[in-house]
Amino acid sequence: MKKHTLERKIEGWKQEVRKKAIKNWESFRKNFRKELQKENEKIIPIFDILSTNKEWRIKKQQINKTIQRVEELKFLDKYLQSQNEFIEAINKLLELDIKGYFQKESIYKDWLATVSSLDESSQINQKLIDTIRVIGATTNHIAAKKYKKYNFDFDYVIMDESGKATTAEALIPLVMGDKAILVGDHRQLRPMLTANREVEKWLREKYKQDDEEFDSWDDYFNRPSLFEKIITRIDEGYKSQLEVCRRMPADAVKLTSKCFYEPYGDGPIEPVVRPQSKEHNLDLKVDSSIIFIDIGNSNKSKIDGSGSSYCEVSAKLIPDILKELDKFEKVKDYTIGVITGYTAQLKRIRNEVRKKFQNSKLKNIKLYSNQVTISVVDRFQGLEKDIIIFDLVRSRQNTLGFLSNPNRINVALSRHKRLLIIIGNYNWLVQAKSVNTKDDIPALQKYLKKLKPEWVVKNIKQVF
Numbered sequence: 268m269k270k271h272t273l274e275r276k277i278e279g280w281k282q283e284v285r286k287k288a289i290k291n292w293e294s295f296r297k298n299f300r301k302e303l304q305k306e307n308e309k310i311i312p313i314f315d316i317l318s319t320n321k322e323w324r325i326k327k328q329q330i331n332k333t334i335q336r337v338e339e340l341k342f343l344d345k346y347l348q349s350q351n352e353f354i355e356a357i358n359k360l361l362e363l364d365i366k367g368y369f370q371k372e373s374i375y376k377d378w379l380a381t382v383s384s385l386d387e388s389s390q391i392n393q394k395l396i397d398t399i400r401v402i403g404a405t406t407n408h409i410a411a412k413k414y415k416k417y418n419f420d421f422d423y424v425i426m427d428e429s430g431k432a433t434t435a436e437a438l439i440p441l442v443m444g445d446k447a448i449l450v451g452d453h454r455q456l457r458p459m460l461t462a463n464r465e466v467e468k469w470l471r472e473k474y475k476q477d478d479e480e481f482d483s484w485d486d487y488f489n490r491p492s493l494f495e496k497i498i499t500r501i502d503e504g505y506k507s508q509l510e511v512c513r514r515m516p517a518d519a520v521k522l523t524s525k526c527f528y529e530p531y532g533d534g535p536i537e538p539v540v541r542p543q544s545k546e547h548n549l550d551l552k553v554d555s556s557i558i559f560i561d562i563g564n565s566n567k568s569k570i571d572g573s574g575s576s577y578c579e580v581s582a583k584l585i586p587d588i589l590k591e592l593d594k595f596e597k598v599k600d601y602t603i604g605v606i607t608g609y610t611a612q613l614k615r616i617r618n619e620v621r622k623k624f625q626n627s628k629l630k631n632i633k634l635y636s637n638q639v640t641i642s643v644v645d646r647f648q649g650l651e652k653d654i655i656i657f658d659l660v661r662s663r664q665n666t667l668g669f670l671s672n673p674n675r676i677n678v679a680l681s682r683h684k685r686l687l688i689i690i691g692n693y694n695w696l697v698q699a700k701s702v703n704t705k706d707d708i709p710a711l712q713k714y715l716k717k718l719k720p721e722w723v724v725k726n727i728k729q730v731f
Contacts, residue, residue: 277385277395284382292375299368306363309337313357317369320376323350393418406436409443419443425450428649429494433458437493452509453495454527455678456648465573489672513539514651514684516546516556526714527677547654547685549595553730556686559715559723560584560730561693567663575611576668578660581690582615584727586623588656588688589632589639591731599631604652605641606679608669612660613643644679655683659691659711664699671701673710680714688730693723 296318304311316329327347334340346356358366385391396417402409406426409419424444429437429451436458441447461467498506512520520538529535547556568578585605592598607613620641624634632639640652657679661670669675680687697716701709724730 276399277392280395281382281385285379288375288378288382292372295371299363303361303363303365306361309340310357310361310365313340314365317350317354318372326350392416404440406432406439410439422446423448427451430454430492431456431458431648432492432494433460434493449494449497451492451494453492453498454531454533455674455681456645457489457495457674458492459645468574508534509536510534511537511539513541515681516541516685518556519681519683519687522557522714522717523677523681525717526710527673527680530710530713545685547601548597549592549686551730553722553724555719555722556683557689557718557722558687558730559689559691559693559718560588560727561723561725562662562690563725564663564692564694566692568661570664571611573611575609576660576664577609577611577615578658578662579615581658581660582612582619584690585616585656585658586620587727589620589629589634590623591727592654593629593632594731596631598654601653601685602637603632603639603654603656604647604650604682605639605656605658606644606647606682607658607660608644608675608679609660610643612658613641616658617641644675647682648678651682651684653683653685654688655679655686656688656690659689659696661696661699662692663695666702667696667699667709667711668702670696670699670711671709676711676714 300311300314303314312333313330316326316333319326321329330353331344331347334343343353343356346353354366354369358364393416396419402419402421421444423446424440425448426432426437426440427450429449430453431451437449512523515523515538517538520536524536551558562578562580562584566578566580568576570576589603592603605616607616620634640647640650659670661668680689693715697712699712
């Protein structure tokens with residue numbers, strides 16, 4: 268699929284205009300020729316020659332040969348000095364306005380040439396842009412230098428995923444419209460200053476001192492978006508909350524509502540009644556759409572040189588789970604997402620999956636296709652999969668780390684449409700200290716404590 272850019276839109280417009288012009292002219296030409304044939308059939312060969320794109324010199328020779336074969340047209344040879352003079356002479360012989368016809372043909376050919384020659388420097392381009400009622404772009408892309416020449420002035424600006432845009436990113440489209448509709452979820456991922464740990468480390472070192480606006484640089488890196496600032500201050504009449512969730516099974520909707528929305532002052536989110544065909548319908552030993560596989564307290568996660576956590580035990584479980592899921596024929600129609608919060612763990616999961624299946628193929632799961640996505644949580648906002656496997660990784664470390672961040676955890680726990688499998692050290696996770704002391708209990712811990720006991724298992728044999 269080609270990218271839908273303004274350049275392609277304009278090129279598409281040019282092609283469409285040419286296509287319509289050619290079609291309309293061809294219809295007009297055929298009708299005129301038919302009428303001309305009825306009036307004077309002997310003029311038709313001359314008409315066809317005049318209608319070509321050849322130079323007058325060549326047309327003149329061909330016409331002269333033609334009229335010499337027709338006695339009553341021989342006198343026309345004295346008008347062959349120019350095309351206009353010749354057409355004027357023929358026009359006097361006919362009731363049809365052949366002179367008007369060729370004037371229109373000249374306008375038609377000029378129009379085709381004009382349309383074909385249009386480029387970005389053409390003044391008409393702005394007029395074309397003004398005729399486009401809906402333009403879609405990312406917040407940064409619409410500020411690209413190549414669009415500087417266009418005067419974007421929208422009646423409405425609709426900005427999706429507003430909660431993830433930095434203030435600078437959000438202001439770019441907002442200044443282009445008279446009215447704004449911001450769509451987003453400030454309970455999910457906040458704007459990211461940088462995903463590069465080296466850059467983050469450099470910034471922390473460069474600006475060690477705290478700012479008056481933030482308690483710490485952790486607060487700065489996790490600062491709210493413009494969307495969040497607006498929605499927490501704007502009058503009730505100007506905002507609306509999503510009240511139902513169609514993506515997830517009922518248990519998952521209720522849990523995310525109670526743990527990630529209602530405690531922060533939002534209204535409850537209710538599940539919609541779904542047909543059974545929307546559930547996972549896999550013959551599992553656990554009758555639930557949420558399953559927690561407990562790796563136990565004997566396993567401790569580690570930290571690599573860049574400060575990213577990893578856990579070998581949970582990484583090795585991922586390919587085993589995929590292998591078990593592959594035994595169900597239904598899974599061939601399901602998409603699967605494997606989520607972790609740490610780049611170090613992401614590398615290990617991918618390595619384990621590669622090692623496990625390098626000499627054997629799965630039957631119903633195509634690993635290296637759009638069916639399966641293995642990535643970090645930051646890449647999953649806005650995505651959804653039928654089955655999500657969420658590796659919490661962190662175990663027996665000093666604190667929960669980023670797992671105490673409700674926004675990121677909310678994203679990971681709300682991507683599945685049918686089945687969610689969580690992997691982690693259950694007992695440690697529900698008791699671990701949080702790096703953020705502002706919340707009494709981290710949202711993740713509230714979520715895990717609300718899981719029914721039968722949903723928590725010790726190994727994958729208790730699931731499959």
